[in-house]
Amino acid sequence: MSKAYSMDLRERVVKAVTQEGMSRRQAAVRFGVGPSTAIRWIERFEETGSVSPDQIGGHKPRTIRDDHADWLRQRCREKPFTLRGLVAELASERGLKVDYRSVWRFVHDEKLSHKKRR
Known part of the structure; x- marks a missing residue:
């Protein structure tokens, strides 16, 4: 399973877009992440005020129960x-x-x- 990008990288991408005025795609190229990744991080920041990742993995309840x-x-x-x-x-x-x-x-x-x- 893949690992989430570091919080430092996420924050630098968001800062480049929100404070330095870069486009999302320019920030993605500058920091070496995919454009869709940068776009999602900015959207998450605008919606929640945080760039922290969602939980990866976890327990999935069984279908056959009750x-x-x-x-x-x-x-x-x-x-x-x-x-x-x-x-x-x-x-x-x-x-x-x-x-x-x-x-x-x-x-x-x-x-x-x-x-x-x-």
Whole structure:
């Protein structure tokens, strides 16, 4: 994952535009950043009064939770299933769009999977 530009650089770009009268594109060339980056920094400064970056990364809550999780637990205990089948059932019956990996992680974490034995 990329790292945010330093606050010093952000402040110098904003200062060049707001106090020295440079255009946003000229400031971008002068400080070696992309024009769209300089434009966004100036917009952020005008809106919030700060050039500090937003949070990068963080926790993303799982899609399968609450009522959907309860339904999926019950469904897995009722009859045999395939993960792709569960993805399709969640989409058609519950209106929840999830991918194969999300369903696999949920089933694995809940220890709902079983091996077929002959």
